[in-house]
Amino acid sequence: MRVPVLAINFKTYPSAFGDKALAIAKTADKVAKELGNIEIIVIPPFTELRRILEAVEIPVFAQHADPYDYGAHTGWMPITALKDVGVKGVLLNHSEHRIRLDEIVHLVQKARELGLETLVCADTPQAAAAVATVNPVALAVEPPELIGTGVAVSKAKPEVITRTVELVRKVNSEVIILTGAGISSAEDVAKAIELGTAGVLVASAIMKAKDPEKVIREMAEAAVKAIKK
Amino acid sequence: MRVPVLAINFKTYPSAFGDKALAIAKTADKVAKELGNIEIIVIPPFTELRRILEAVEIPVFAQHADPYDYGAHTGWMPITALKDVGVKGVLLNHSEHRIRLDEIVHLVQKARELGLETLVCADTPQAAAAVATVNPVALAVEPPELIGTGVAVSKAKPEVITRTVELVRKVNSEVIILTGAGISSAEDVAKAIELGTAGVLVASAIMKAKDPEKVIREMAEAAVKAIKK
Amino acid sequence: MRVPVLAINFKTYPSAFGDKALAIAKTADKVAKELGNIEIIVIPPFTELRRILEAVEIPVFAQHADPYDYGAHTGWMPITALKDVGVKGVLLNHSEHRIRLDEIVHLVQKARELGLETLVCADTPQAAAAVATVNPVALAVEPPELIGTGVAVSKAKPEVITRTVELVRKVNSEVIILTGAGISSAEDVAKAIELGTAGVLVASAIMKAKDPEKVIREMAEAAVKAIKK
Amino acid sequence: MRVPVLAINFKTYPSAFGDKALAIAKTADKVAKELGNIEIIVIPPFTELRRILEAVEIPVFAQHADPYDYGAHTGWMPITALKDVGVKGVLLNHSEHRIRLDEIVHLVQKARELGLETLVCADTPQAAAAVATVNPVALAVEPPELIGTGVAVSKAKPEVITRTVELVRKVNSEVIILTGAGISSAEDVAKAIELGTAGVLVASAIMKAKDPEKVIREMAEAAVKAIKK
Numbered sequence: 001m002r003v004p005v006l007a008i009n010f011k012t013y014p015s016a017f018g019d020k021a022l023a024i025a026k027t028a029d030k031v032a033k034e035l036g037n038i039e040i041i042v043i044p045p046f047t048e049l050r051r052i053l054e055a056v057e058i059p060v061f062a063q064h065a066d067p068y069d070y071g072a073h074t075g076w077m078p079i080t081a082l083k084d085v086g087v088k089g090v091l092l093n094h095s096e097h098r099i100r101l102d103e104i105v106h107l108v109q110k111a112r113e114l115g116l117e118t119l120v121c122a123d124t125p126q127a128a129a130a131v132a133t134v135n136p137v138a139l140a141v142e143p144p145e146l147i148g149t150g151v152a153v154s155k156a157k158p159e160v161i162t163r164t165v166e167l168v169r170k171v172n173s174e175v176i177i178l179t180g181a182g183i184s185s186a187e188d189v190a191k192a193i194e195l196g197t198a199g200v201l202v203a204s205a206i207m208k209a210k211d212p213e214k215v216i217r218e219m220a221e222a223a224v225k226a227i228k229k
Numbered sequence: 230m231r232v233p234v235l236a237i238n239f240k241t242y243p244s245a246f247g248d249k250a251l252a253i254a255k256t257a258d259k260v261a262k263e264l265g266n267i268e269i270i271v272i273p274p275f276t277e278l279r280r281i282l283e284a285v286e287i288p289v290f291a292q293h294a295d296p297y298d299y300g301a302h303t304g305w306m307p308i309t310a311l312k313d314v315g316v317k318g319v320l321l322n323h324s325e326h327r328i329r330l331d332e333i334v335h336l337v338q339k340a341r342e343l344g345l346e347t348l349v350c351a352d353t354p355q356a357a358a359a360v361a362t363v364n365p366v367a368l369a370v371e372p373p374e375l376i377g378t379g380v381a382v383s384k385a386k387p388e389v390i391t392r393t394v395e396l397v398r399k400v401n402s403e404v405i406i407l408t409g410a411g412i413s414s415a416e417d418v419a420k421a422i423e424l425g426t427a428g429v430l431v432a433s434a435i436m437k438a439k440d441p442e443k444v445i446r447e448m449a450e451a452a453v454k455a456i457k458k
Numbered sequence: 459m460r461v462p463v464l465a466i467n468f469k470t471y472p473s474a475f476g477d478k479a480l481a482i483a484k485t486a487d488k489v490a491k492e493l494g495n496i497e498i499i500v501i502p503p504f505t506e507l508r509r510i511l512e513a514v515e516i517p518v519f520a521q522h523a524d525p526y527d528y529g530a531h532t533g534w535m536p537i538t539a540l541k542d543v544g545v546k547g548v549l550l551n552h553s554e555h556r557i558r559l560d561e562i563v564h565l566v567q568k569a570r571e572l573g574l575e576t577l578v579c580a581d582t583p584q585a586a587a588a589v590a591t592v593n594p595v596a597l598a599v600e601p602p603e604l605i606g607t608g609v610a611v612s613k614a615k616p617e618v619i620t621r622t623v624e625l626v627r628k629v630n631s632e633v634i635i636l637t638g639a640g641i642s643s644a645e646d647v648a649k650a651i652e653l654g655t656a657g658v659l660v661a662s663a664i665m666k667a668k669d670p671e672k673v674i675r676e677m678a679e680a681a682v683k684a685i686k687k
Numbered sequence: 688m689r690v691p692v693l694a695i696n697f698k699t700y701p702s703a704f705g706d707k708a709l710a711i712a713k714t715a716d717k718v719a720k721e722l723g724n725i726e727i728i729v730i731p732p733f734t735e736l737r738r739i740l741e742a743v744e745i746p747v748f749a750q751h752a753d754p755y756d757y758g759a760h761t762g763w764m765p766i767t768a769l770k771d772v773g774v775k776g777v778l779l780n781h782s783e784h785r786i787r788l789d790e791i792v793h794l795v796q797k798a799r800e801l802g803l804e805t806l807v808c809a810d811t812p813q814a815a816a817a818v819a820t821v822n823p824v825a826l827a828v829e830p831p832e833l834i835g836t837g838v839a840v841s842k843a844k845p846e847v848i849t850r851t852v853e854l855v856r857k858v859n860s861e862v863i864i865l866t867g868a869g870i871s872s873a874e875d876v877a878k879a880i881e882l883g884t885a886g887v888l889v890a891s892a893i894m895k896a897k898d899p900e901k902v903i904r905e906m907a908e909a910a911v912k913a914i915k916k
Contacts, residue, residue: 009303011300011301011302011303012297012299012300012301012302012303012305012306012307012310013299013300013301014299016299016310017310017313017314018313018314045275045306045310046274046275046276046306047275047276047278047279047306047310047311047314048279049276050276050277050279050280051279062304063303063304064303064304064305068241070241070242070243070245071240071241071242072240072241072242072325072377072432072433073240073241073325073326074238074240074241074292074293074320074323074324074325074326074432075291075292075293075320075323075325075326076241076293076325076326077241077274077275077276078241081241081245081246081274081276082276084246084247085246085247085276091303091304093788094303094304095303096301096302096303096304096305097302097303097304097305098787098788098789099787099788100785100786100787100788101780101785101786101787101788101791101809101814101817101818102782102785102809102810102811102814104788104817105810105811105813105814105817109813122788122789123789123792124789124792126792126796126820126821127788127789127792129820130788130791130792130817130818130820130821131788131817132820133813133816133817133819133820133854133858134813134816134817148301167820170858171820171857171858203301203303204301322559324560327558327559327560328558328559329556329557329558329559330551330556330557330558330559330562330580330585330588330589331553331556331580331581331582331585333559333588334581334582334584334585334588338584351559351560352560352563353560353563355563355567355591355592356559356560356563358591359559359562359563359588359589359591359592360559360588361591362584362587362588362590362591362625362629363584363587363588396591399629400591400628400629467761469758469759469760469761470755470757470758470759470760470761470763470764470765470768471757471758471759472757474757474768475768475771475772476771476772503733503764503768504732504733504734504764505733505734505736505737505764505768505769505772506737507734508734508735508737508738509737520762521761521762522761522762522763526699528699528700528701528703529698529699529700530698530699530700530783530835530890530891531698531699531783531784532696532698532699532750532751532778532781532782532783532784532890533749533750533751533778533781533783533784534699534751534783534784535699535732535733535734536699539699539703539704539732539734540734542704542705543704543705543734549761549762552761552762553761554759554760554761554762554763555760555761555762555763606759661759661761662759
């Protein structure tokens with residue numbers, strides 16, 4: 001994973017499915033290619049992975065993976081199968097999909113063996129530090145009370161970000177740290193990077209935007225600009 | 230849903246993904262068209278739904294649905310979204326993916342509103358009767374201890390099937406009743422129908438077969454023949 | 459279980475523990491003995507069961523049971539152990555502690571074998587009918603949106619109760635039907651019985667009362683009076 | 688928590704309830720007082736806590752706690768209530784009762800605020816390191832495949848213990864590290880301490896023993912002897 005990072009969690013908004021999802025993914029792909037020096041990651045629902053994988057060159061992540069190998073697991077999504085579907089990585093432990101500690105450890109290790117990247121969410125600086133010991137490629141700190149509010153953590157609780165960076169760096173010097181929750185504008189992205197993280201995990205600001213391309217472009221440009229400082 | 234029914238649960242076997250999954254779905258489609266008087270349903274993982282939906286005309290079901298509408302539900306699969314993806318129905322409460330009673334009630338009602346069919350699993354005749362009060366389109370009784378064993382419930386525990394039919398019919402005269410767990414041969418399918426059910430829910434016997442077409446064809450023909458009696 | 463029923467769910471309010479819990483249980487015991495013709499059931503947390511069992515003669519139920527036998531189940535509460543602790547029954551599937559359908563079936567059957575009574579909650583008339591097929595001793599219908607509100611279901615949504623009675627009686631002529639959610643006054647209790655149920659499941663109105671004895675007595679008297687009609 | 692530690696998880700074995708449980712707790716109390724220089728902790732089921740708390744002076748822990756405050760949480764066990772019941776600490780994240788990472792973080796912090804000690808289990812050295820960043824008072828590494836087998840981790844997989852000590856000490860110099868899983872004899876206890884941990888978490892070897900006092904005494908003496916080296 002390169003930095004800076006603009007990771008777009010499609011969640012299960014109406015725009016996360018079908019032609020709208022495909023269009024947003026293609027837009028992200030286009031902006032990423034134009035700017036060149038940013039990692040834009042799209043994270044669509046399971047049903048949309050194959051279509052989007054065929055249409056874009058930027059990294060596509062799954063929103064979740066289950067700690068299973070192939071087998072008799074009706075309705076679950078084995079991490080092994082996701083690798084073969086073609087994703088570059090998986091989002092894990094999102095606040096809307098928390099998993100057990102032993103599952104985080106198992107999935108991050110399994111992902112590494114499979115050559116998949118991992119982006120693991122944490123709700124507090126302390127949880128982020130715990131996650132960091134497990135050596136995912138990246139982690140995102142997201143205070144759940146701000147998710148989807150439009151109130152950016154980088155504005156409302158900057159100390160959550162700086163404390164996360166501090167605690168994480170005590171135990172892991174390499175993991176990429178992202179800021180999530182309430183990221184709504186290019187300014188929020190710049191602030192997240194100024195506070196010491198390498199980018200953002202964003203959802204509603206793009207998925208609910210009237211003009212997703214405008215938001216993606218502004219956020220990506222802000223990230224590129226901020227990381228240079 | 231027409232009868233007899235041959236419902237194929239792809240689970241997450243290696244053959245449930247990619248070209249193998251597509252080939253099995255197409256084979257099922259071909260056999261269904263040739264025989265004409267049987268409902269063959271394919272039930273692939275979420276990631277394979279769109280590709281298979283584009284390639285076949287027989288009913289495609291999802292293996293599970295989450296009791297959500299569109300929204301902020303990272304990594305989950307809202308039943309509303311599945312409708313828009315294009316499935317004809319959903320499998321619910323499989324023994325590998327049990328859900329709460331209130332979720333069964335909610336999902337079956339929501340599916341009905343959306344025009345989706347439901348096939349709800351139950352592990353015992355008593356659970357099947359409880360499910361029947363909720364009015365799904367179909368239910369399948371599957372003693373978990375026989376699933377994946379190759380020992381058919383219709384042979385090993387025929388009384389589970391007859392008792393299920395008896396208890397279910399006391400509370401619901403219309404729901405389609407299927408037999409699951411260990412169904413391995415055409416003979417097992419015939420037996421399931423002779424015992425009073427309208428078909429089978431099968432997985433490993435087809436998904437792990439060297440020649441899935443042969444198994445699908447034999448089972449389908451046995452079902453058609455048995456239902457006529 | 460005799461009728462009418464006044465089942466008091468202690469939940470985990472501050473008054474559900476220690477001397478306050480003991481006092482409320484003793485009060486319920488006293489009122490039950492004075493009135494004679496009512497079944498008052500107390501349902502305290504696990505930690506309080508033994509103390510209360512030693513102090514009262516009325517039925518004591520557990521708030522939940524796990525579908526295990528004795529064994530290696532750290533931190534869970536096997537239904538078998540609860541029997542030996544001495545409870546007369548268990549509350550199952552409360553809206554704050556929903557369980558899977560297969561667990562409801564298993565626990566109700568296991569309870570019957572052990573000689574324990576069961577009181578199973580349901581959130582809708584449809585779920586109540588499903589529960590009724592499993593033959594618990596009693597069930598309570600509780601629309602979750604009214605729980606703890608002080609707005610009684612018997613006032614705000616009487617049709618939920620009458621519909622529950624209607625659907626349940628189609629499949630089970632014997633199960634005792636209780637009304638829950640928002641029951642706050644003697645009047646609510648009377649209404650619940652007039653609508654065709656055999657009593658109430660109540661929590662905050664008693665556990666948060668300044669004078670629990672007054673509330674218990676008024677509700678019990680209203681139940682006795684209403685049931686005679 | 689003093690060292691060395693002999694923590695006895697009663698689980699839900701038949702001997703974990705009633706008079707047998709009380710007798711084992713009293714025996715542990717007696718041995719602890721006789722030896723003086725060892726921390727013997729008893730960890731009984733919720734229903735037995737009050738009786739045992741009244742009968743012994745050694746630390747009594749709960750087997751689990753739910754991340755709730757007092758309130759409407761039917762059938763759950765708020766950590767706040769456990770404090771008031773009188774336990775000295777709580778066992779968390781046992782392999783039979785795994786919890787989410789965010790719950791571990793929340794419960795350990797809440798316990799600290801309440802003045803409760805925490806003993807958090809982990810299944811691997813990596814998970815143990817993650818747990819260590821959260822600063823519980825103690826942690827126990829227990830490979831689940833050895834739990835209840837009578838094959839001690841200290842014999843069968845000593846590298847799990849040494850690796851745990853190594854990874855944990857990189858991030859936390861103070862947390863007490865215990866060895867669990869398959870501890871069956873005084874020799875296993877000695878080995879666990881020689882490998883660098885401060886004691887053991889043991890269950891079946893004591894709870895299923897014909898003579899629990901003999902096992903407790905031998906293990907405690909072995910721990911005291913080994914820690915002096």
